[in-house]
Amino acid sequence: MKRPGRKLRITGKGRCNLTNIAEVSEFISHIGPDGRFLRQAFSRFFSEDLIGFFNTIGIKTVIERGGRVFPASEKAQDIVDCLVNWVEKSGVIIKCSSSVKNLKIEHNSIKGVELSNGKIFNAGSVIIATGGASYPATGSTGDGYRLAKTAGHTIIPIRPALVPLETSGNIAAKLEGLNLKNISVSVWKDRKKIADRFGEMVFMQYGISGPVILSLSRQLGEIFENGQRLIFSIDLKPALDYKKLDKRLIRDINDFGNLKFREILRKWLPQKMIPVFIDLLKISSEKVCHQLNSKERKKILLLLKEFKLELTGIRGFDEAIITAGGVNLKEIDPKTMKSKLVKNLYFAGEVLDLDADTGGYNLQIAFSTGWLAGKSVVK
Numbered sequence: 001m002k003r004p005g006r007k008l009r010i011t012g013k014g015r016c017n018l019t020n021i022a023e024v025s026e027f028i029s030h031i032g033p034d035g036r037f038l039r040q041a042f043s044r045f046f047s048e049d050l051i052g053f054f055n056t057i058g059i060k061t062v063i064e065r066g067g068r069v070f071p072a073s074e075k076a077q078d079i080v081d082c083l084v085n086w087v088e089k090s091g092v093i094i095k096c097s098s099s100v101k102n103l104k105i106e107h108n109s110i111k112g113v114e115l116s117n118g119k120i121f122n123a124g125s126v127i128i129a130t131g132g133a134s135y136p137a138t139g140s141t142g143d144g145y146r147l148a149k150t151a152g153h154t155i156i157p158i159r160p161a162l163v164p165l166e167t168s169g170n171i172a173a174k175l176e177g178l179n180l181k182n183i184s185v186s187v188w189k190d191r192k193k194i195a196d197r198f199g200e201m202v203f204m205q206y207g208i209s210g211p212v213i214l215s216l217s218r219q220l221g222e223i224f225e226n227g228q229r230l231i232f233s234i235d236l237k238p239a240l241d242y243k244k245l246d247k248r249l250i251r252d253i254n255d256f257g258n259l260k261f262r263e264i265l266r267k268w269l270p271q272k273m274i275p276v277f278i279d280l281l282k283i284s285s286e287k288v289c290h291q292l293n294s295k296e297r298k299k300i301l302l303l304l305k306e307f308k309l310e311l312t313g314i315r316g317f318d319e320a321i322i323t324a325g326g327v328n329l330k331e332i333d334p335k336t337m338k339s340k341l342v343k344n345l346y347f348a349g350e351v352l353d354l355d356a357d358t359g360g361y362n363l364q365i366a367f368s369t370g371w372l373a374g375k376s377v378v379k
């Protein structure tokens with residue numbers, strides 16, 4: 001790309017959630033099934049080291065909800081500027097607009113790289129840190145997987161992760177832009193609950209997004225691959241069980257018996273959901289509340305506790321925060337990040353088969369593995 005750190009600049013909605021202060025076991029529990037691979041890297045360079053490092057290069061940090069760490073300036077650009085400044089001062093030459101096309105490998109040993117303009121860089125060691133395939137406009141186009149393959153590495157099939165979900169029908173489109181906070185959601189497959197979360201989500205033209213959705217997407221991505229459809233259910237009143245909510249509905253209907261149905265819905269729902277509820281419930285919006293019968297009240301209760309959408313799939317790499325899959329960890333030495341197949345070839349960051357939840361975990365993986373690979377090369 002023309003400038004370094006394009007993706008870093010857009011992380012954390014432009015604020016860069018650079019790490020998380022969770023202790024190492026909890027940290028690893030936020031990473032996919034192979035998080036333990038990182039124990040060695042974390043023992044060398046972990047969140048406190050990263051925070052300390054940024055503090056010494058002039059970035060003050062703050063800790064927010066859930067242990068998430070941000071620059072105090074709330075500007076990801078400051079992180080990029082400081083890093084670029086630091087590497088340049090350390091004598092590193094950054095070559096922009098220089099895409100690596102091929103690896104130069106002789107007798108199973110890396111000798112350098114060839115750029116797409118044909119120029120060759122000879123090198124005693126090479127670190128592939130090309131990122132995943134998500135948000136390709138930032139430069140992470142998935143090239144690293146192809147390069148790794150040419151070196152004989154196996155690639156665990158890649159797919160978008162931390163990604164919005166698509167739903168069938170037009171309900172999501174009608175609710176586009178509506179943000180729901182403090183809701184419980186669950187996902188059902190063949191009438192069995194397979195996942196649940198509590199938190200915040202947002203409706204999109206094509207489906208649903210937001211923190212709870214991104215966090216569910218990793219697990220669901222694998223299921224959609226088998227062509228399966230799932231049911232997504234939102235509990236809009238998680239603080240009240242069915243019985244308590246029914247009591248509240250009875251009380252409101254009694255207290256406001258003269259209101260029209262569409263008017264009383266304002267007490268229970270965000271404005272944007274009211275027309276959708278009226279459509280789904282098939283109760284006249286003009287009906288006066290004291291005329292609502294118990295069957296209708298039960299229907300309202302059920303929709304408030306189980307607002308259902310059919311999930312049909314995940315969005316693509318263009319919208320995925322992270323790429324799941326990548327260079328097979330079995331072929332990498334966790335103590336050095338060195339390839340077990342090609343001499344003096346190293347890997348770091350998202351190109352590896354590692355991905356984690358949102359919360360600063362993914363950048364810490366990139367920083368820790370990058371640090372370890374760099375130190376190993378120098379050694």
Ligand SMILES: Cc1cc2nc3c(=O)[nH]c(=O)nc-3n(C[C@H](O)[C@H](O)[C@H](O)COP(=O)(O)OP(=O)(O)OC[C@H]3O[C@@H](n4cnc5c(N)ncnc54)[C@H](O)[C@@H]3O)c2cc1C
Pocket residue numbers: 001004005006007008010011012013016017018019098099100101129130131132134135138139140141142143144320321322348349350351359360361362363364366
């Ligand atoms: C919108 C968004 C928000 C995010 N927010 C957060 C967050 O707040 N916290 C968090 O922990 N994680 C976040 N992530 C994830 C995080 O940004 C990535 O996991 C992380 O950037 C991976 O770092 P990396 O160095 O491995 O790869 P990247 O940051 O993707 O960098 C790869 C680099 O390699 C270069 N490159 C690729 N191919 C070639 C080639 N052939 N030749 C030369 N150069 C090449 C690219 O141009 C790029 O500069 C976010 C991701 C996105 C998309």
